[in-house]
Amino acid sequence: MYYPRKLKRDFRITGFIPAIICTSIGAFIWIFIGQKEGVYSVSVFFILYAAFSLWIFFRTRNQSYLAASVWQLFFGLWLATRLGYPLIPGIKSELLALLYFLLIASTIWLFYLVFTRKAKWKGREVFELASMSIELQSDGFTERPHPAGKTEYSGSELKGFAEFLRKNLIAMPYFEVNRIVFVPVKMEDEFGYMFNPEKFRQTRSWIAFDFIGNVTVNISKKDYIGYKEELSFDQLCENLGKLFIEFMNYYRKGEAERIVFKLNELGLGLTY
Amino acid sequence: MNFKEAAKLGSCLSKDYAEDLFRLLATYESISASEAASRVNIHIKTTQDFLEDLYGLGILDREEVYEGKRPYFRYWLKTDHIAMSIDLNSFSHDEEVNDSRLKLKIREKRNAGAKFTTSRSNDFISSVTIWMGKGRNRTERKINLSIPQGRFLFHLPFPNADYLSIKEIMKKAQSDSTNIPEIIDIVNVLMEFGVIETT
Numbered sequence: 323m324y325y326p327r328k329l330k331r332d333f334r335i336t337g338f339i340p341a342i343i344c345t346s347i348g349a350f351i352w353i354f355i356g357q358k359e360g361v362y363s364v365s366v367f368f369i370l371y372a373a374f375s376l377w378i379f380f381r382t383r384n385q386s387y388l389a390a391s392v393w394q395l396f397f398g399l400w401l402a403t404r405l406g407y408p409l410i411p412g413i414k415s416e417l418l419a420l421l422y423f424l425l426i427a428s429t430i431w432l433f434y435l436v437f438t439r440k441a442k443w444k445g446r447e448v449f450e451l452a453s454m455s456i457e458l459q460s461d462g463f464t465e466r467p468h469p470a471g472k473t474e475y476s477g478s479e480l481k482g483f484a485e486f487l488r489k490n491l492i493a494m495p496y497f498e499v500n501r502i503v504f505v506p507v508k509m510e511d512e513f514g515y516m517f518n519p520e521k522f523r524q525t526r527s528w529i530a531f532d533f534i535g536n537v538t539v540n541i542s543k544k545d546y547i548g549y550k551e552e553l554s555f556d557q558l559c560e561n562l563g564k565l566f567i568e569f570m571n572y573y574r575k576g577e578a579e580r581i582v583f584k585l586n587e588l589g590l591g592l593t594y
Numbered sequence: 595m596n597f598k599e600a601a602k603l604g605s606c607l608s609k610d611y612a613e614d615l616f617r618l619l620a621t622y623e624s625i626s627a628s629e630a631a632s633r634v635n636i637h638i639k640t641t642q643d644f645l646e647d648l649y650g651l652g653i654l655d656r657e658e659v660y661e662g663k664r665p666y667f668r669y670w671l672k673t674d675h676i677a678m679s680i681d682l683n684s685f686s687h688d689e690e691v692n693d694s695r696l697k698l699k700i701r702e703k704r705n706a707g708a709k710f711t712t713s714r715s716n717d718f719i720s721s722v723t724i725w726m727g728k729g730r731n732r733t734e735r736k737i738n739l740s741i742p743q744g745r746f747l748f749h750l751p752f753p754n755a756d757y758l759s760i761k762e763i764m765k766k767a768q769s770d771s772t773n774i775p776e777i778i779d780i781v782n783v784l785m786e787f788g789v790i791e792t793t
Contacts, residue, residue: 459754461704461705461754462704462753462754462755463753464706464710464753465710466702466710466712466719466747466748466750466752467712467748469748469749500715501716532717536717538716554754555752555753556751556752556754
């Protein structure tokens with residue numbers, strides 16, 4: 323099914339920045355110092371990057387970051403054993419073969435997660451879905467939150483729902499005393515969330531579920547101007563609220579996978 | 595006594611020299627502004643204004659006299675007591691709060707330029723900040739809201755949403771009918787500042 327795109331294209335390459343920096347530094351060291359040092363620097367960088375990915379995994383519980391961390395670690399170690407100058411001297415050939423096998427296996431695992439969209443931050447999909455069948459109407463933006471309605475769920479269901487959305491990179495939960503606030507994170511925006519979640523939340527849209535069933539939506543200016551055209555603001559808030567209420571209903575009925583299916587069905591690119 | 599008169603009387607009574615001037619008025623059969631000013635050692639214009647205000651309030655009486663020079667007024671007390679009574683019920687909107695008032699359909703005005711700040715619990719608006727004027731003359735006006743007002747504004751329709759009557763918004767906000775006067779008050783204020791528009 324074809325879905326018209328309402329959001330502007332995002333040409334940022336934030337996700338590739340660490341790889342570009344690593345490759346550039348490695349290339350400079352290779353040229354100005356030596357080949358061995360260049361390869362080793364890239365190797366060390368990948369091992370450090372593995373630790374960073376592991377940290378993201380603990381924050382999101384999304385298995386693609388665990389896969390990325392494992393792959394980066396094995397790739398870093400594999401590089402360190404190349405070029406006839408092994409960083410770890412005296413390493414046995416059986417161990418090298420095992421390392422090679424693990425690298426191939428983790429590469430397959432990582433590719434599987436990327437191509438099945440399990441590694442994708444799905445904020446863009448959320449905003450595309452919320453904007454479907456909305457009329458164009460200008461000058462409607464206001465910074466006020468919108469009461470999107472009431473629905474039923476228990477406290478433990480809400481916490482479980484939050485965990486599900488986090489694991490699937492749909493929206494990041496912020497736990498408060500009387501409610502849980504969900505902030506959808508778009509691809510290329512993930513580092514903003516990772517490094518300063520509080521600041522990130524202040525400038526982004528959110529959907530809040532309190533513990534007595536009230537749902538409130540707030541669409542930020544930054545996200546609103548991310549649409550190609552000026553959409554009816556109240557309808558957009560209403561739809562975003564309804565979308566998350568629908569997600570909650572799926573979750574309560576034990577059909578949480580339908581949420582992911584619905585988002586993936588839009589067929590947005592893997593990197594934006 | 596209406597509020598304006600009471601405010602005027604209050605202002606007269608609060609003057610540093612009021613007691614001295616009342617003492618003179620109580621002592622003299624009648625007194626002119628220049629005589630009173632010279633006795634209390636204040637400017638004649640100040641004394642004149644004070645006496646004229648009291649005359650306007652009906653506390654003093656006056657007579658125009660001629661003594662070979664230009665005419666002037668002599669003042670004397672018309673009453674031995676001053677009683678101030680203000681009916682505070684007249685400030686309530688109860689009279690205005692009728693069906694037609696609650697049926698008024700409203701929504702937030704487009705590009706109103708107002709900032710709505712939500713409470714810590716995020717389920718009501720705690721204040722509205724409005725900017726007025728341009729450039730160097732731009733001023734900020736912040737209105738802190740009561741909780742019923744904040745809950746009401748939380749449910750105010752967005753700029754391009756359908757208008758809703760005050761009654762419907764109150765129903766959504768689960769406002770009590772005892773809160774009607776303060777809600778009507780904030781609606782009036784925000785309409786005045788161009789933050790809320792009506793059909």
